[in-house]
Amino acid sequence: MNDEFTITDEQQDYSQYDLKANPFPYSPVPAEDPEIYCGQxxxxxxxxxxxxxxxxxxxxxxxxxxxxxxxxxxxxxxxxxxxxxxxxxVIVGYVAQPGEGFLDIYHEFTYDLGFNRIQELAYEYLASVSRDITDANPISEGAMKSLIDEGDVLLSEIVPEAIRRLSDVTKFSDFARAIIHMVYEDTNLYAWQWLTAEGIRYEQRKEMEIHSALDDDTMGVRAFTALKNLLLDLGYxxxxxxxxxxxxxxxxxxxxxxxxxxxxxxxxxxxxxxxxxxxxxxxxxxxxxxxxxxxxxxxxxxxxxLRPLTAENLYDLVENYLGRERTMSSHDNSVHPFTEDSLELILQNSQGNVRQVLSVCSRMLDEVAKEEQSKITTDFAKEFF
Incomplete structure (x- = not known):
């Protein structure tokens, strides 16, 4: 029987360092919404x-x-x-990398916004048209959706005018139709696929009266500009x-x-x-x-x-991460269990690279807790390099 593996869900105890947990990431990849930024x-x-x-x-x-x-x-x-x-x-979109060309940048940007956000923009635009040409006064995309769902405002009553106005705003009538079709249950997925440059069949485009394909960089630039003009028209x-x-x-x-x-x-x-x-x-x-x-x-x-971290940058970085999990702040040393000497060694060996610093700090903290030592000395830190 092989007893070499010991797998457990028991958490490591960091309480002797006044910490609830190890605050450093095991894989130092940036979080989607980072809570800490110790920049320059x-x-x-x-x-x-x-x-x-x-x-x-x-x-x-x-x-x-x-x-x-x-x-x-x-x-x-x-x-x-x-x-x-x-x-x-404002509207904010993130593109992880530019891919094979501008159309990929446009695709990733709209995908980051997401189906629901684009659909909300469509309802926002219909709300602005409804306020002008009907007796209804929807003040938000949610209110507009409710009016349509309950039959108080008919799509047939406002869509032709919405497409006409949005075509003028965007200078791209196919884009205008795709945005408006985001509110129709039967075609909103087709509209989403067209708007994100995923490509749809001719029959699906025909159903929405869309004549062009969003399939090259020039069309991507045109669609991006149309989206921005729509947003500015809505008050963003x-x-x-x-x-x-x-x-x-x-x-x-x-x-x-x-x-x-x-x-x-x-x-x-x-x-x-x-x-x-x-x-x-x-x-x-x-x-x-x-x-x-x-x-x-x-x-x-x-x-x-961005330059490599200085000693001051590194100290602030470690202090901020540890502060996230501190149970008390009675220590004179705000980077405890790290010592200033051990941080100096980390700085030298990582050459101030943030990713390497976070990775090695995570491993050191786990190891010092496992060995139940009171602090991370320079000698202890040397074992990691």
């Missing part, structure tokens, strides 16, 4: 300035956040996104697009890379207001883009670089 002030200031400028002026502005693998680009983008999500006057101030791992465009063929960058450039040119794009990109790829594709890089113009 020059980065937070630049991002804050860019975002605030868009919110206050309505003028489009864009930024590239560069940094080596594991230095916190994704964490920075996701944390900024989580702050903006709390606002009800801006649309924020976070494109992570932008360095993956370097894996495309030169022709496809140039086509992708040209499409993003066209999107920026067509949307001088209400659009903010933030990219996360490896520095060497961004340098290549700046040297080879001036027309694109000039549209952004702004870059801020």
């Amino acid at each position: 002030s020059h980065v937070t200031e630049r991002i804050s300035s860019t975002v605030s400028s868009v919110l206050s002026t309505g003028k489009s502005k864009h930024l590239v956040v560069t940094g080596k693998y594991g230095n916190g680009k994704s964490h920075t983008l996701k944390y900024t996104r989580s702050l903006l999500r709390d606002r009800n006057d 101030t801006s649309i924020f697009v976070f494109v992570d791992e932008f360095e993956s465009i370097a894996r495309l063929s030169p022709k496809n890379e140039q086509a992708t960058l040209n499409s993003i450039r066209h999107l920026m040119d067509q949307n001088s207001s209400g659009l903010c794009m933030l990219f996360g990109c490896a520095p060497e790829v961004w340098q290549d883009v700046m040297s080879e594709y001036h027309a694109f890089s000039e549209r952004i113009g702004q870059e801020v670089a």
Whole structure:
């Protein structure tokens, strides 16, 4: 009988360190909505300035956040996104990586918004039309849905006018029809598939009186612009697009890379207001883009670089993570059970890489608790490198 495996659901006890649990992630991948951000002030200031400028002026502005693998680009983008999500006057979408071209960026963005959010926008637009041409006064998408469900407002009464107005707003009548069809039970899945550039059959398009296919980068730019114009017409101030791992465009063929960058450039040119794009990109790829594709890089113009952590950054990071699980704060050492010497060793060996720091801190805390030692000394820390 093999007794080497010992599998248990019993939790490790961290109470001797005044901790309820190990606060460090076992797999240091950024959470969807990070609670902690110990960034570098020059980065937070630049991002804050860019975002605030868009919110206050309505003028489009864009930024590239560069940094080596594991230095916190994704964490920075996701944390900024989580702050903006709390606002009800903007729309925020995250693209994990740019894929094979702009159409993939558009697809990922609309998918991140989700079926329900797009459907809500359709009801919001119908509500605005209903307030103008009927006696009803729906003040929200929920109120509009109730009026339709209860038969107090007939779709046949408002849809023709809604499509006409939305076609004028978006300059894209097929997009207008797809948005309105999001409220019909029989066709809302077809409309969703068309709007997300998944592709639908001719018969399904015909049912919605949609004539074009959303199947190339040019159509993607047109649909993105139409979506932004719909949002501005509904009173939203801006649309924020976070494109992570932008360095993956370097894996495309030169022709496809140039086509992708040209499409993003066209999107920026067509949307001088209400659009903010933030990219996360490896520095060497961004340098290549700046040297080879001036027309694109000039549209952004702004870059801020994440640097490796300093000793002060590292101390703050560890202190903040430990603070999430503290049961009491009686220790003179706010990074207990880590010592300053052990943190110095971690900094040297990780070279200030955030991902490596979080990973090794997680493993050290588990091991020191298992061995029931009072603190993480330098000698103890050396075993992990």
